[in-house]
Amino acid sequence: MTPRSGVCAWPTEVDTHIDSDLPPEGYRLEITPAGITLTAADQAGRTHAQQTLRQLAGPDAFRAAAIGTRELTIPCGVIEDHPRFRWRGCLLDVARNFRTKAEVLRFIDLLSAHKLNVLHLHLTDDQGWRIEVPAFPKLTEISSWRTGSMVGRHDGPERDGRPHGGFYTTDDLREIVAYAAERSITVVPEIDVPGHARAAIAAYPELGPEPESPWEVWTSWGVSTSLLKPTPDTLDFLRQVFDHVLTIFPSPVIGVGGDEVPGATPAHGRLVADLATYLATQGRRAFGWDEVLDTDALPPMVIGAWRDQAAATRAATAGHDVVLCPEDHFYLDHRQSDHPDEPIPVGYLRTLEDVYRYQPTLDDPHVIGIQAQLWSEHFDSVRRVDYAAFPRLCAVAELAWSPPTHDYTEFLPRLRDHHLPRLDALGVEYRPLDGPHPWQTRPDVPATAHRPNQLPVG
Structure with missing residues (x-):
């Protein structure tokens, strides 16, 4: 100035x-x-x-x-x-724990206040399906709710016994898209395939492997081994689902997932490639997580590089656009300290300073931006989303907008003196810089012993 x-x-x-x-x-x-x-x-x-x-x-x-x-x-x-990157995003996982339409609209306002311009809406997973598809009513009748949820980490046996569910109607999603557009934010939907699909299989068992008796929407966290069958019938089902998605979301990029597919075969990879190719015929590009790079014959895509720098380099070399989503820096469900009061300490330890000091090392025109992730296994309320996201999302927003040179010692007083009071005015229940308020702790959820580089739940 x-x-x-x-x-x-x-x-x-x-x-x-x-x-x-x-x-x-x-x-x-x-x-x-x-x-x-x-x-x-x-x-x-x-x-x-x-x-x-x-x-x-x-x-x-x-x-x-x-x-x-x-x-x-x-x-x-x-x-x-003007911004440094043209993709400045945040993923909000509404599949594991549903966020109401009003809560999503509020989150869009928070993204806009931080000059972030992409809301990546993770709409489907093993634990819930959140988008109405009129051609397949069981996706909302059966797949949109589960009988309970695992308490704590994904390796524990306890369930809370509380039904959880919810979904967005077509008009709800059109309203979300329009509200975001008024704030210059693009909503990128994700329908995750062929893994993370157990909720869909619970409604339509013919899409999955040999059926359990009966199939149910998953109440566990972690990675399910239940995959969509890579058959022409499954591809036809997905095309119909995505045809409906395309009527709602004008985004030039549409998420197809492709991540964490245990026991995947080449046919599973071809299912993702065929779906991405189909989206290309409809004038859209598919967004896939970096595991999809193991598949041949992919059309030009946007790759979310979450595992490591090598994946980002591989994607760019193959001619795909790249969004840097590194798990070890931008997964905001991860713990913020090793203090015993930190609620549900999972994943890597990543403080506000760790996030702010991240520097993309891949200098390539295919790198179009960065994105934080809010995987929601342990976000059973919007207050928990606030706690995990802020103020670390403030740091992500500054990295995405500003020139490469950053100084944490200069950022911290600006954050404390100016930005945190803005969050207070907005009603955001962020994590205080010196640790959680007593009501932000979770003594009711046993913490699992963790290693410095323990993998996340997401």
Whole structure:
């Protein structure tokens, strides 16, 4: 920011212009005591500029309504800004633990406040199917709920005995997509195949291996060995499901999963490749996790590189676009300290500082962005989502937007003095920097002994 003397009252009339010569999603703000001029590259640039004005006005600008009589002002100056990456994402897993439509809309607002522009919505898994598909009503009658949930880690026997479920109607999802679009956020849906599919198999057992007696939506965490059968009938089922998905989501990228497929055969890989090719014929690109790289004849895809840097390099070399989603840095379900009060300590230990100090080492034009993951096995409420996501998602957002050079010692006081008060105003129950509040602990859930590099549940 180039400062100038004086302040401008806010909110105020903003004179807005479009200048396509600016970088995509970029903007320029000229703030004087007489008013504000906003020049944006596109609608997204305008959205981001509005968020910058809220930041400059202070935490009260993030409240749902004005409080008191205190006037909000913003300092005068000129700001020119644009993002480093064009994909700045966060995955929200609504399959393991369902989040209501209202909670998803709230999460979209939080992404927008951080200038993140992709909501990757993980809609299906072994533990639940969350999207209505009119051609297959059993997906919501049977697959959308389970009889209970495992308590604690995936290697424990205890179940809570509490039915859990929920799904989004077609209109619900169209509303979510439209709400996100108004905030310059793309919703990327994921229907995970051929693994992570036990909920679908519970409704339509003919899609799976030799049936259990009977099939049920899984109440465990971890990775199920129940896979979709790689047959023409299964591919026809998936095409019909994705045909419906395409009527809801205008995203140019559609998630097909392809991860964690124990006992996979070449035919399972071809099922994913055939589905990705089908999406290409419909003018879309498939998003797959990096395991799909073991499959031949893939069309150009977007690869979520989550296992290691080698997977990202392999994907880029093969000509796929790459989103960096490293498990060892950006899986925000992982524990934030080794203190015994840390709720349900799973996965890698990754502090706020660990997340902020991540630096992508692959310098390749195919790397289009970064993405954090909120796998929800242990997020049984929106309060738990808040705790896991923030403030680490603030660090991810800054990495995705800002130039490569970062200084944690400069970031931390900005976070403490400015950003955490914004989260307070937004009603976000984030993890305090010095550890959880007493009500954020989970003494009712036994913690499993863990190793420094223990693999996650997701």
